[in-house]
Amino acid sequence: MGYLEMNLAEVIEAHDAARIALIDGDTTITFGELRDRVGAMRAHLVASGVRPGDPVAIAAGNEPLFAVASLAILGVGGIVMPLNPSSPPAELQRKLVSVAPSMVLIGEIGRRLLDHGDIITSPLVDMTTIDPADGAVPPIVGRQPGDVAFYMSTSGVSGVPKVAMLTHRNLEFVQEMSVSNENPLLDSDVTLGVLPFAHIFGLNVVLLASMRVGACVVLQRRFDVDESLRLVREHGVTMLTGAPPMWQRWADADVPDDSLRSVRRAVSGAAALPFEVFAKIRDRYGVEIEEGYGLTETSPVITSGRGAPIRATSVGKVMPDVEVVLVDPDGSPVDVGDQGEIVVRGEGVFVGYLDDPDTTASVLTEDGWFWTGDVGIFDDEGYLFLVDRVKDIVIVSGFNVYPSEVENVLIEHPDVRGALVVGSPHGETGEMVVAYVSGTADETALRAHVDSQLSRYKRPTEYHFVEELPISDNGKPRRRELR
Amino acid sequence: MATDFTMEPAPDLPGSDRTYKYVFGGMRRLIDRLWDIDVSGLEHIPREGPAIIAPNHLSFCDSIFVPGVLPRRLWAVGKGEYMDSWKTRHLFPAMGMIPVDRSGGDAAKAALDTAAKVLDGGHLFMIYPEGTRSRSGNLHKGRTGAARLAIRCDAPIIPVGHQGTVDIQPPDSVMLKPFKECTINFGAPMHARDFGDPDDPRILRRFTDAVMFEIAQLSGQTYVDEYAGKTDTPAPTPITAPTPGKPSPNGRAAEITLPPGRREQVAVNA
Numbered sequence: 001m002g003y004l005e006m007n008l009a010e011v012i013e014a015h016d017a018a019r020i021a022l023i024d025g026d027t028t029i030t031f032g033e034l035r036d037r038v039g040a041m042r043a044h045l046v047a048s049g050v051r052p053g054d055p056v057a058i059a060a061g062n063e064p065l066f067a068v069a070s071l072a073i074l075g076v077g078g079i080v081m082p083l084n085p086s087s088p089p090a091e092l093q094r095k096l097v098s099v100a101p102s103m104v105l106i107g108e109i110g111r112r113l114l115d116h117g118d119i120i121t122s123p124l125v126d127m128t129t130i131d132p133a134d135g136a137v138p139p140i141v142g143r144q145p146g147d148v149a150f151y152m153s154t155s156g157v158s159g160v161p162k163v164a165m166l167t168h169r170n171l172e173f174v175q176e177m178s179v180s181n182e183n184p185l186l187d188s189d190v191t192l193g194v195l196p197f198a199h200i201f202g203l204n205v206v207l208l209a210s211m212r213v214g215a216c217v218v219l220q221r222r223f224d225v226d227e228s229l230r231l232v233r234e235h236g237v238t239m240l241t242g243a244p245p246m247w248q249r250w251a252d253a254d255v256p257d258d259s260l261r262s263v264r265r266a267v268s269g270a271a272a273l274p275f276e277v278f279a280k281i282r283d284r285y286g287v288e289i290e291e292g293y294g295l296t297e298t299s300p301v302i303t304s305g306r307g308a309p310i311r312a313t314s315v316g317k318v319m320p321d322v323e324v325v326l327v328d329p330d331g332s333p334v335d336v337g338d339q340g341e342i343v344v345r346g347e348g349v350f351v352g353y354l355d356d357p358d359t360t361a362s363v364l365t366e367d368g369w370f371w372t373g374d375v376g377i378f379d380d381e382g383y384l385f386l387v388d389r390v391k392d393i394v395i396v397s398g399f400n401v402y403p404s405e406v407e408n409v410l411i412e413h414p415d416v417r418g419a420l421v422v423g424s425p426h427g428e429t430g431e432m433v434v435a436y437v438s439g440t441a442d443e444t445a446l447r448a449h450v451d452s453q454l455s456r457y458k459r460p461t462e463y464h465f466v467e468e469l470p471i472s473d474n475g476k477p478r479r480r481e482l483r
Numbered sequence: 484m485a486t487d488f489t490m491e492p493a494p495d496l497p498g499s500d501r502t503y504k505y506v507f508g509g510m511r512r513l514i515d516r517l518w519d520i521d522v523s524g525l526e527h528i529p530r531e532g533p534a535i536i537a538p539n540h541l542s543f544c545d546s547i548f549v550p551g552v553l554p555r556r557l558w559a560v561g562k563g564e565y566m567d568s569w570k571t572r573h574l575f576p577a578m579g580m581i582p583v584d585r586s587g588g589d590a591a592k593a594a595l596d597t598a599a600k601v602l603d604g605g606h607l608f609m610i611y612p613e614g615t616r617s618r619s620g621n622l623h624k625g626r627t628g629a630a631r632l633a634i635r636c637d638a639p640i641i642p643v644g645h646q647g648t649v650d651i652q653p654p655d656s657v658m659l660k661p662f663k664e665c666t667i668n669f670g671a672p673m674h675a676r677d678f679g680d681p682d683d684p685r686i687l688r689r690f691t692d693a694v695m696f697e698i699a700q701l702s703g704q705t706y707v708d709e710y711a712g713k714t715d716t717p718a719p720t721p722i723t724a725p726t727p728g729k730p731s732p733n734g735r736a737a738e739i740t741l742p743p744g745r746r747e748q749v750a751v752n753a
Contacts (some may be wrong), residue, residue, distance in 0.1 A: 270609065313683065328709070335710075336625050339688045379684040387685055398706035451502055455693040 008149055008168045008208070009075035011106030011175070013140075015214040019187070022064050023235060024219045029064055031214065034071075037064075039137035041072030044130050046138045047155055050102050055151060057096060057122065058198075059085040059404035061105025061221045065127045066197050067207060070106045074149055074168075077141035078102070081151040081163075082198035085110030089119040095153055096122050098165065098355055109221060142434070146268030150427025151354060152200055154296040160290035161356035170299040171204050177319050178209040182307035183265070187214035190240040190262075194220040194228055194246065199474075200300045201269050203290075206241050215239070225249040229259050235260040240287075243270040243474035244277060247289060251280040260285040265306065267292060272386060272404070278312050291315045293386060295372060297363070299348035302372075303384045313403035314383040315376075322346035324384070325369075326376060339377035341390050345369050374404070390481050394423030394431050396457040403479060406460065409453045418469045421460065422482045435460035436482055438469050489530075491556045496601055503556055503689060506578060514551045517661040518628035518651065522552045524669030524701075527641055530554075533602040537629050537694055538643035539622055539702045540711075544652040544659055549609065549643060551666055557607035559592055564702065608661035613695060615712040618654065622704035623711035625695040627687040630730035634681045634690075639672035642694050644701025668701040 012021065016257045029037075038260035046266065050056060056073045058080060060066040073080045081099055083092055085107065092113070096104070103123040104111055117124055138176075143149075150166040178185045185191075189259045191210045192323045210217045220228055223246060232240060242250070247268055253259070260266070266289045273291050280290050290305030293315035302324065305316035325333050326340030329386030330437040334340035343440025349370045350362035363371045375387040388402040395401070403421035417439035426432035437446065443463045450459050488511070492500045509551060514520065536633050538549050550557050561580035565571040576582065581601075596625035598750035601608045608630070613627035628659065652658070673694055679686040699706045 275689070277496075337627060337631065337687060339685070377688065378683045383684075385683065385685050394709075396697075398708055398710060399692055455696055457696055 005327055006145055006146060006168055006172070007074060007140050007143045008040070008078075008171055009071045009140050011208060011212040012071060014029070019214055020122065020216045021211065021214075022067060022217050022219060024064050027064070034064075034067065036057070036132070037068045038071045040132045041068050041124070041127075042075045042138050042140075044133060045076045045078065048076050048103065048125075050076055052143070053057070053079065053147075055079040055081050055099050055101040057081040057099070057101040057104040058084050058107070059083045059092070059104055059110030059113050060127070060197075061109030062193050062197050062202070062219045063107050063109060063221055064219070065105075065107035066216055067211070069127060070197075070203075071211075073105075075140040076138065076206060077143055077147075079148050081153075082203065083110075083199050085113070085154075085194070089113060089116035093120050095161070095163075096120065099151060110297065116236070119294075141348055143168050146351070148351065150203075152203075152296050153198075154200075160359075162359060163357060164296050164350045165352055165354055166200075166296075166299055166350050169253055170348050170350060171208060173321075174208045174299045174301050177301060177304075177321075178205070179213050180322070181304075185213045185215060185239065189213070189215040189238045189264075190235050191215055191217045191227060192231060192237045193217040194223050195241060195243060195270075195448055199270075200296045201241075201243075201294075204299055205267070205269070205301065210239075215422045223249075225253050229253055229255050232262065233259060238264045239267070239282055240265070241267040241269075242441055244268055244273045245473070245475045247273060247277050247281060251277050257284055260287050263287050266290065267305075269300070269479075271472075273313075275313050292300055293374075293384065294348075297300065297370060298344060298346070298372075299350070299352045299392050302342075302344050302346075302349065308383075311383050314379070314385050316384065317382050318384065319346075322348065323391070325417060333413050337378075337380070341376045342372045342376045342384075343369050344372060384386065389479075392422070394421070394433050396423075396426075396431055396433065397429045399457050401458045403477075404457055406433060406450075406454065407437065407477075409450060410435060410437060411448065412453075413439075413441050413446060413449045415445065417440050418471070420469050420471075420477050420479050420482060422483070426461070429457075432461040433458060434462045434464070434482075436464045436466050436469060438466055489555050490613075491606060493556075493601075493604060493606060496558065496579075496604060496606070497559065497576055497581055497597060497644075499577040502574070502577035503579060506574075507550065507556075509722055510547065511551050514548065514595065517659075519662070519664045520548065520552060521664070521666045522669075523667075524550070524671075525554065527669045527671050528554060528607075529639075529672070532605050533636060533638040535602070535608055535629055535633055535638055535640045535687065536609040536643060537612050537640050537698065538609070538645060538667075540613050541620065541645075541652070541700050542617050542648040542652045545645065545646050548651075548665060549645065549667060552745050555607050557609050558598070558601045559609035560598060598632055599636050602632065602638045608632070608638075612691065612698070612720075613711040615710045616654070616665065617704075619707070620649070621707045622695060622702060622703070622705060623697050624708050625691040625708075626710070627691050629694065630675065630687045630690040631689055635688070636674045639674050640690075640694050641672050642697035642701060643672040644668050644670070644698050645705070646702060668692075670697045670701050673697065 015031040019031050020028050021031045021034045022029040054231045056078045058069045070080045103125045105127050146167050148165045149168045152164045154164050155161050197203050266287045268289045269292045288310045292304040293302030294302045303316045321347040325343050345368045373390050376384050392403050393400050406421040407419045420436045423431040424434045470481040538595045558579040560583045563584040565575045566582045581597045610629050612629050613623045614626045645667040651663050675690050678690040
């Protein structure tokens with residue numbers, strides 16, 4: 001044992017102690033201070049009986065304590081389970097029951113959970129009260145690359161909440177890609193940390209990748225459009241990473257048009273970025289957004305817009321050392337130039353869902369191919385374009401109807417605010433297209449609008465008019481709630 | 484059935500003006516006498532300018548009857564194997580067949596370039612979107628080549644649905660049975676620009692599916708979302724296996740294993 005040992009917690013070890021690692025409001029934390037605080041937390045964890053392989057949960061927001069806790073848990077060989085600190089306690093308890101973590105470390109943002117010790121059965125530890133280590137600081141424990149580092153909650157591929165197991169090497173592989181590509185993340189970069197660190201995108205692409213290169217992360221605990229742009233200006237943010245709803249708000253913000261002048265790379269992920277948002281950011285601020293693609297199960301980056309000229313509405317090119325094949329439902333690759341389900345293999349691919357071998361086997365093969373459940377197509381230059389989720393496809397008389405295509409046509413109508421499309425059983429055609437629409441448009445107007453733009457089999461048979469549509473905070477449509 | 488016919492000499496393109504004129508002239512008279520062909524939608528065929536004729540494919544004789552009822556000369560791709568037989572090696576190319584090597588690669592690209600030349604010259608070009616004959620009788624998933632060509636040459640696709648050619652010439656039969664009926668329906672021209680941004684690759688499947696839907700309406704076939712002859716026909720496009728450790732955008736793997744959980748789904752769909 002040992003010759004391959006590593007630990008993700010080492011990402012902060014090599015940097016100059018005086019470099020600034022985190023900025024949190026008026027507080028700055030250097031890498032030296034961060035190492036001290038992480039060391040103290042390691043001492044606390046070891047004293048509390050946490051052993052290598054033990055899961056420990058964190059209920060904290062985008063605050064220094066999140067970084068301290070996660071690096072400390074990894075450092076003692078534990079498994080980090082980040083929780084959304086604003087989730088209802090009962091929901092957190094449901095997630096924790098199967099994991100039975102040694103404790104739940106609570107940051108400033110999750111403090112209200114301290115009052116719910118009756119609901120959450122795991123020990124709750126208030127991190128704000130942990131004192132600096134006065135005794136010896138335990139060293140970072142060596143781990144095997146395939147040892148599990150994170151339990152990430154996801155409802156991703158199958159729609160049912162699950163815990164994806166990601167290893168030290170999974171995350172390291174994706175971090176290495178951020179520093180080794182043609183337009184790498186640099187130690188001189190300043191990153192805005194506003195995407196939630198409890199999700200893989202904010203965790204690995206923003207926080208841990210920045211820590212690895214020695215870049216500075218400006219923390220924003222809760223998204224606020226004006227405050228985030230103020231932080232960009234004040235700290236000269238160079239790497240601005242957000243989800244489409246954030247980019248939408250930044251595009252429409254009441255700020256000077258030079259507000260993003262310090263930004264050298266703008267990145268969007270988590271959901272499809274509407275072209276209008278891309279164009280507005282480009283035209284207004286002179287910044288082109290790189291779209292990427294990935295899933296929790298792939299740590300997450302599969303494709304990225306960096307290092308190549310940006311193509312709007314494409315999610316970029318496949319990362320080096322990652323294999324992607326587009327396949328038919330039976331697993332045979334589609335023609336070059338045709339679309340199919342995205343199947344991926346690489347060192348970022350997770351090792352499975354916790355305690356769920358059946359679901360794992362339904363998406364991950366023994367030889368390492370992960371079936372993403374997303375349909376995509378490459379252009380002649382290798383840029384990937386996403387089409388839709390396999391499970392959301394509506395099949396009418398044998399023909400595939402991709403809901404996003406119908407939704408995009410509906411949204412073009414001036415009186416439509418939002419639209420989601422799902423399938424519903426139909427006696428003659430197998431399934432029919434059903435549209436849920438918010439806004440002020442009426443059915444007659446929509447039918448006339450759609451008739452001129454879509455083939456007959458794609459046109460909605462039924463329309464339902466609703467106040468609100470189920471769309472997640474980061475912009476993903478939740479169509480299954482309508483089926 | 485007889486329609487006025489325009490020859491459209493094209494000395495720069497593959498094929499022999501004389502052969503096409505005399506062979507198809509004779510064939511058209513023969514078709515008229517021996518078979519009862521019900522043709523509709525000929526008004527959709529432009530009298531001049533390029534168009535892609537996209538029929539369903541059930542029998543070898545589709546390549547006789549569809550061109551035989553058209554008012555204009557056309558060119559078409561044919562499988563490269565026709566160039567291996569003395570019976571077809573000279574006649575078929577003279578008739579405007581552009582041989583395509585179905586093992587793919589540069590040869591397939593060359594065929595596509597020739598097809599583009601036909602369209603750019605303002606002529607008709609016929610391609611079977613299914614890529615090969617449907618043995619099941621169902622209409623199969625269209626290959627995206629016709630859509631690609633339509634975008635490249637800014638040419639419309641004319642969907643064609645026919646019935647009855649299998650009775651005239653069943654699979655593996657050399658002879659055509661006379662005095663049978665056949666229906667050929669031409670649909671309205673379809674333009675790629677109506678299906679999205681031509682620079683966005685997602686238009687290829689979207690446009691292809693829309694064409695297949697129209698063909699299904701015209702032929703009355705049941706559509707199945709699976710390539711025709713998947714198991715017995717080599718793919719018409721390059722096959723490159725992804726090498727571990729190398730990026731392989733849209734490469735073809737030798738084999739992608741199916742997760743066990745999916746096997747049932749596939750079995751149910753099939």
